[in-house]
Amino acid sequence: MTSTTPPLLSVRDLTVDFRTRHGTVHVLENVSFDLAPGEIIGIVGESGSGKSVTAFAIMGILDKAARILSGDIRFENRDVMAMSPRARDLWRGKEASIIFQNPRTALNPIRPVGDQIADVIARHTPAAPAEVKARVLQAMRQVRIPDPEKRMSAYPFELSGGLCQRIGIAAALACEPRLLIADEPTTGLDVTTQAVIMDLIRDVARAGNLGTVLITHDLALASEYCDRIVVMHAGHVVETAPVAELFARPRHPYTTGLLGSVPSLVESVHDLRAIPGSLPDLRRSDLPPCRFADRCPRHQPGCEAPGLRPEPAGPNHLVACRYPL
Numbered sequence: 014m015t016s017t018t019p020p021l022l023s024v025r026d027l028t029v030d031f032r033t034r035h036g037t038v039h040v041l042e043n044v045s046f047d048l049a050p051g052e053i054i055g056i057v058g059e060s061g062s063g064k065s066v067t068a069f070a071i072m073g074i075l076d077k078a079a080r081i082l083s084g085d086i087r088f089e090n091r092d093v094m095a096m097s098p099r100a101r102d103l104w105r106g107k108e109a110s111i112i113f114q115n116p117r118t119a120l121n122p123i124r125p126v127g128d129q130i131a132d133v134i135a136r137h138t139p140a141a142p143a144e145v146k147a148r149v150l151q152a153m154r155q156v157r158i159p160d161p162e163k164r165m166s167a168y169p170f171e172l173s174g175g176l177c178q179r180i181g182i183a184a185a186l187a188c189e190p191r192l193l194i195a196d197e198p199t200t201g202l203d204v205t206t207q208a209v210i211m212d213l214i215r216d217v218a219r220a221g222n223l224g225t226v227l228i229t230h231d232l233a234l235a236s237e238y239c240d241r242i243v244v245m246h247a248g249h250v251v252e253t254a255p256v257a258e259l260f261a262r263p264r265h266p267y268t269t270g271l272l273g274s275v276p277s278l279v280e281s282v283h284d285l286r287a288i289p290g291s292l293p294d295l296r297r298s299d300l301p302p303c304r305f306a307d308r309c310p311r312h313q314p315g316c317e318a319p320g321l322r323p324e325p326a327g328p329n330h331l332v333a334c335r336y337p338l
């Protein structure tokens with residue numbers, strides 16, 4: 014879509030809803046983006062904008078209530094959604110991995126952490142126990158876990174949140190995937206540990222030429238660690254651009270709203286502005302074509318979401334707005 018390198022991952026027109034007791038929730042509509050090999054992109058947006066659902070749809074781990082109504086997900090030009098459940102299961106972990114938010118709950122509380130990494134390795138490559146152990150230790154060293162021989166027999170409750178997240182990253186990287194999705198990987202960690210974990214993810218992604226999707230509501234964090242940003246609002250991708258371009262020339266009114274609401278990105282606290290209103294109720298059957306319309310300072314009668322269009326200002330800059338800035 015935006016790059017001359019063939020994409021590692023390509024998501025096109027992904028539309029997902031959930032059937033609930035309270036009606037159908039129209040969560041994603043025509044979500045599209047690409048990820049190049051070795052590229053780190055950030056998917057940002059408010060809570061409820063559909064970031065995690067996008068990640069789970071790619072990985073094939075959506076809740077049973079979800080229905081993929083349309084869309085195409087390709088990994089190295091292979092149709093991921095057409096894979097058999099068994100093939101998809103093998104793809105997950107070996108070629109594509111996910112790191113979940115809240116590391117402690119993502120791990121099995123009653124199994125030593127080394128065994129949990131070993132399980133991932135053994136699921137994908139039959140190997141003698143001694144070889145599996147050597148690979149577990151190597152994975153733990155890769156994520157800089159001190160004294161891995163001792164720590165591999167620890168249970169999650171015996172480790173700090175930061176160490177638990179390193180175990181989650183080690184398990185995700187154990188089979189050397191080419192795609193890594195990190196879903197709010199620093200939730201619940203203190204600020205210093207957050208930075209250490211983010212540095213680690215960036216370092217392993219760069220060293221392994223991993224295509225990486227960082228899911229976060231934190232635009233400042235995304236700007237520090239990502240090459241490109243995909244901005245989501247209420248299940249739509251509203252803008253995508255390389256970080257410097259997005260910050261220098263945001264075009265969608267929602268992106269400018271986000272940029273103006275982050276304390277570290279504005280010049281003084283007096284410039285801080287909350288985005289008015291809230292996300293629309295995604296159960297509405299009459300959702301407007303532009304789901305930002307009710308909150309948008311530039312909204313005009315007859316204003317419709319035109320879908321993502323290239324911006325003349327930058328070749329990799331796409332925006333879905335009839336009246337961009």
Ligand SMILES: Nc1ncnc2c1ncn2[C@@H]1O[C@H](COP(=O)(O)OP(=O)(O)OP(=O)(O)O)[C@@H](O)[C@H]1O
Pocket residue numbers: 031032033038040058059060061062063064065066067076078230295
């Ligand atoms: N199992 C489910 N059943 C019904 N609705 C769901 C389900 N899972 C997610 N949703 C809805 O999908 C929408 C998007 O959720 P999602 O978790 O992807 O948001 P998000 O952008 O990742 O937010 P957060 O940062 O809070 O995780 C929300 O409105 C949420 O309520």
